Amino acid sequence: MIKKISEKVEKYIHTAVPSSSLVLYRVLFGILMLISTLRFIYLGWIEEQYIAPQYHFTYYGFEFVKPYSPEFIYALFGGLILTALCIMLGFFYRVAVILFFLLFTYVELIDKTYYLNHYYFVSVISLILCFLPANVKFSLDSLLRKRIYSDYVPKYSVDILKCMIAIVYIYAGIAKINSEWLLNGMPLSIWLPAQDDFPFIGSLFRERWVAYLFSWMGMLFDCTIPFSLMWKKSRIFAFTAVIIFHGITGYFFQIGVFPLVMTLSVIIFFDSAVHEKILRLFLWKNTSSTKTDYPPKIYKPIPIVLAFILIAQLIIPWRYLLYTGNRFWTEEGYRFGWRVMLMEKSGSATFYVKDRKTGKEGIVVNSEFLNRHQEKQMSMQPDMIVQFAHFLAKYYEKRGVNMPSVRAEVYATLNGRPSRLLIDSTVDLTQCNDDFSEKKWILDYKD
């Protein structure tokens, strides 16, 4: 039995598919990353997000990840442009994609304010790409070193990308299966009416049933789209649905390049013949197909590493189950789980710094330390609240407040319900830590 399975695995690992699919994915990924990096710079977000703020919300265990200096952060972005370009051209591909992964992830780790699932998606995909031979053709590498040219790549190298994309959709779909989304039509009942200036049908968005319709359709779309993309007969319809779905959400919500990233990513589900045709659109002629390396050589640790990444991806989104509270309220184990646009949450946080010697308590003006985006995110996320409290204690201690204790009165509203206290407003947050243990000072969320 075990032998049979291992034979099957062995056989699978050595199965090859045309390399056009993987190569096209590399090219599209490179182009997209180039565009989105340039867009980020053009919008002035380097300055706004990484240079101007005097404080950054680091990730637990990654406190050393800092912007350091403007020159440093600009260099990081310079590196991103260069590596994205190299990925696109397939020039020193391995080095480029490894560097891209490190640089991109570094930037994302600087401040959790700017956490977005689609940035995480880019990190994961670029990590996977480090292990894939995506430069075997239609690349400068294969022109310069003819021996790496190949019309075939291992099947698993295409499958893992498909799996990853399927995970994103299916987990996003599963996350929508909750009573708020399906039975209360929340948060779309709040978000859609704000779009009532949409041409022609805008007024419909104030109708409650439209929010329900969109909620259910969104859930069904996410849960089923990977399957309908895999099945050849439904593929073209599924792809049309992807374009419409991401088109609409992209128009409605301020979500940047994400719709484009997903729309172009799902192209990988098409046949390699289609990919070949698309590559030809890039004026590429199949010049050196005389000698092809088939089956491609397999370096054994690679499929093992990829399997490990895949398993981790399947498990990580479920870590919220380790915590007892309502995951929307506490947000413990919430990130890195493809929970996208799932709730309307907002908070107002007032911090009180107390001089333990004199007993005098002062009220902090958050905007003196945080930009608007940071304040908004911090005001509803307990881990950021405690981080900010630690920062305030240090800051005011330097300015003469004796052994400061910090408490916070945080009122948060979830899906349009009246706001209520998010955390125990009497707890001294300097005595609390931001780590993976359950935050007992978060108040219960009961309906």
Next chain:
Amino acid sequence: MIIGCGDEASNNSTPDSFDRVTFLTYYADSLIIPEYAKLNREVGELKISIERFASSSDEQSLKNAQIAWHEAYMQWQNCSSFDFGPAQGNFGTLSEDIGTFPSTITGSQSKKGIEEYIASGDNSLSNFARDTRGFLGIEYLLFESDDNEVVRKFQSAEGEKRKAYLIAITNDIVTKINEVYTKWSQYRSKFIENNGTDAGSSTSELYNEFVKSFEALKNYKYGLPAGKRPGQTKSEPDKVEGFYSGSSFETSRKHWETIQRLWQGKTTNGYDGIGFEEYVASTVTGKDLVLSTQVQIKSVNDAFNSFPNNITLSQAITTNEPSVETINTELQKMTRFLKSDMSSLLGISITYSSGDGD
């Protein structure tokens, strides 16, 4: 409604229709532009009285200038919350340009104050020391001590420099206000057309500045002088906004009334139109929020009403007058209703950065 299940608490009703074009048109035509027009006239009057005072430098013309200042500054409270669009200059907003306080009177080595600028005859105002000019710079020069003494300073040998500086900073606010007022006539149509809810939309800008203005009232007009900031060991009554004229309570109350009116959609004449109140009420659970906001507005009003008649805000702070504490507390309690609860329900984007995509 097709699907009628779900818990009642969060499902009040189908949102009413709400027309943001009507809303924005009403705010522009009834709450914003007429107030800038009035302010523009008031500072015109102020300029005339100040020029008269500069030429005659007697107590009567000082009195007139003081009254004109007070009226203009009160009117400014009706406009200071509109720090977007035309009020957004290259180097700062109108509020920052003309409403910065507390003023720096005598500076330090690294930073000049009003008196140093006067002594050096530097009327260029080409610096970022906004706390040496604006409404509160004028206030200092007109109210710094009793009228007799003020007049004496203007009549003295150094008086000419003082006059020149006073006129320069008066002209500065007149020019800046006139510029914003004039720009509004062109900006109006853009303001109304930009009727979405994304970051940078008129609704978003109006709302953001409304909240900022409220927070400025709470943090700087009350919190700071009352010693509410961390690190302050005691209250600092001289940091109130109109310290020399003793008008802080009156002007800060006017400021609060503006916040209240902007939420309700009320003009200064008392007409109650389609405002944020109606906008919030039109959202899915908005009626609850409207009720709780109204209750808190009443508490803030009660707090302001409990302030004694015959003393200034800085005196009240010095004597630990309990109503100051009440005002602070009630403004603090107001925050969440105006800040997070409201933006959440209206679905307004307040930052340009990308959100989490689907």
